[in-house]
Amino acid sequence: MxxxxxxxxxxxxxxxxxxxxxxxxxxxxxxxxxxxxxxxxxxxxxxxxxxxxxxxxxxxxxxxxxxxxxxxxxxxxxxxxxxxxxxxxxxxxxxxxxxxxxxxxxxxxxxxxxxxxxxxxxxxxxxxxxxxxxxxxxxxxxxxxxxxxxxxxxxxxxxxxxxxxxxxxxxxxxxxxxxxxxxxxxxxxxxxxxxxxxxxxxxxxxxxxxxxxxxxxxxxxxxxxxxxxxxxxxxxxxxxxxxGGNNPLIVHRPASIDETVDRVIKSAYLTSGQRCTCARRLIVTGDAEPILRRLVEKTRDITVGRPSDQPEPFMGSLIHANAVQNVLRFQSDLLAHGAIPLIESKQLSLGAAFVSPGIIDVTNCTSRTDEEVFGPLLQVIRVPDLDAAIREANDTQYGLAAGILCADRAHFDRFREHIQSGLINWNLPTTGASGRLPFGGIGQSxxxxxxxxxxxxxxxxxxxxxxxxxxxxxxx
Structure with missing residues (x-):
């Protein structure tokens, strides 16, 4: 009507x-x-x-x-x-x-x-x-x-x-x-x-x-x-x-592994990854193995289900079955070019519009495109230090949301001075936004x-x- x-x-x-x-x-x-x-x-x-x-x-x-x-x-x-x-x-x-x-x-x-x-x-x-x-x-x-x-x-x-x-x-x-x-x-x-x-x-x-x-x-x-x-x-x-955007989230010497992992999951997978502010790229510095191991463990525990399920799931469906296929095609292309699956995103038996959350290490991928993947697929990129992380974060045509998870205020100050983004977060999920602040991106966002x-x-x-x-x- x-x-x-x-x-x-x-x-x-x-x-x-x-x-x-x-x-x-x-x-x-x-x-x-x-x-x-x-x-x-x-x-x-x-x-x-x-x-x-x-x-x-x-x-x-x-x-x-x-x-x-x-x-x-x-x-x-x-x-x-x-x-x-x-x-x-x-x-x-x-x-x-x-x-x-x-x-x-x-x-x-x-x-x-x-x-x-x-x-x-x-x-x-x-x-x-x-x-x-x-x-x-x-x-x-x-x-x-x-x-x-x-x-x-x-x-x-x-x-x-x-x-x-x-x-x-x-x-x-x-x-x-x-x-x-x-x-x-x-x-x-x-x-x-x-x-x-x-x-x-x-x-x-x-x-x-x-x-x-x-x-x-x-x-x-x-x-x-x-x-x-x-x-x-x-x-x-x-x-x-x-x-929208190809939003980066940097993890650099955080205070708590568990708090960090919780914020990464909320950044990447809220609304089944169908938020314009969802983190698409997780950029980790130094030895990130403890964090990534814990992230994989907690991501496997994410519940995906119907709205009527009790208890209520963390993730629901995507908007339609084609959206699921778009996520899986993008993932397949990354894997074909050298990406390493930490957790593969897979279509679920719940229905054609359901897909599980995925984490793909694209550090050595030979073909990474600057696209917004509108679904629960997180790309991990390993870098040696904070300066490299900021360069990687800014290596995009977009500029909607960006965040850093770190313990030291000085590291955040360096990040916010150089990041190219309309929404800047410190020790918060990228998916949070205050209605009493401006919302919008720069560049192609x-x-x-x-x-x-x-x-x-x-x-x-x-x-x-x-x-x-x-x-x-x-x-x-």
Missing amino acids: HYVNGKWQQGYGEPFVSNNPVTEEMLWQGQAATTEEVHQAFAAADEAQAAWSALGWEERAKAIRRFATVVNQHVDILTKAISDEVGKPLWDAATEAKAVAAKCEITIDAYQQLCDETQVSTNTLNGRVVYRPLGVVAVIGPFNFPAHIANGQIVPALLAGNCVVFKPSELTPYAAQVMVELWEKAGLPPGVLNLVQGGVSTSQAILAEPKLRGLFFTGSRATGVKLREALTHRLEVLLALEL GNYRPAGYHAINFCHVPIAEVEALPEGTDAK
Whole structure:
């Protein structure tokens, strides 16, 4: 179903379905939005834009707080939708659902803290900074956090006074529909938030929309590049991209082997390795055998299972069977070029979308590509010292998340001074992120800070207002 101008409607484009990756049963079916339906969504948003912007941020904040209340009242429904569609254990899906509500108050605080209230006065003029929304913006969301990441861009966009056309991943239409239903329950005015479902053709229709003024995308680098190319001549459209990374985690003289191993496992395997901040490269210095032995032992103990299992598993499924095959193909290619398996990742009998966590020593691999492997496969790289580790960590086109596990503050200081990354961690999993700090990468990992506390900054434009003072008037 699509949600346009406050009404739910069937689509008329290409039919598609979403299957539960655990049970392989159909969860959702519908038809993609056609070009005309996308146009209707933008027309509705454009019609609602002036009134929504004119409300003022305080009234818009009230609407967003109502949504947070509704989410908290229906958190179990949203949790189950996420778990059913993505294959996450219920504890993992619940963490995401609760973050949807928490994002609201954080964004309201960010709006108040980050807006510049500078005023300039002289004998002849008064000047001030004011903020204007971009206009109608589109949010194209990812599958791995189908509610939280998209909502993390929808909320600041709405608070800044924009109206939104939301296209979720074609892999997670159901979770997105449930979230928009909660926005509807919160009483958002018609046209302020519109939902269009679909794949590439729907995205292309969004890109061609004359009324588009901002596009916020989270996903693969390849798709991000295509979006940027498509908008090359659309200088009026702000494009904010979060594109993942080949994230490094350095282990250098840590204080505790067990604590180190726990943080490595949480870095590499949370959400079955389907987080953009997951560590893909484990860079170890000196004699790392004790750490690696313990890591292998603890990784073998990781439980992989269905969301309904009791006790709940640490890892669930991947998004679909093809994702498993992508991980296994990448692993096979590494092994064919000299990598050494410490634990091979294997497809599990639980179902076609289940795969076990793997650890591959690629130190002497003759063909290592700088790719983001979106799954539970960790590559180990051995180096002699910290300087070599930092060089290895920076040997990537990406720059999203990076971390170091070490006991000495001086080693961390050297790391943070030289690492090329938008998120820098010391003695923490790379997968942790504070909603009250900026979130985003550098290099090929994207631009702006497309999530986190500073997302509000790309959702509106600071304008200089300057007015002449009548002769004899005192400046204010």
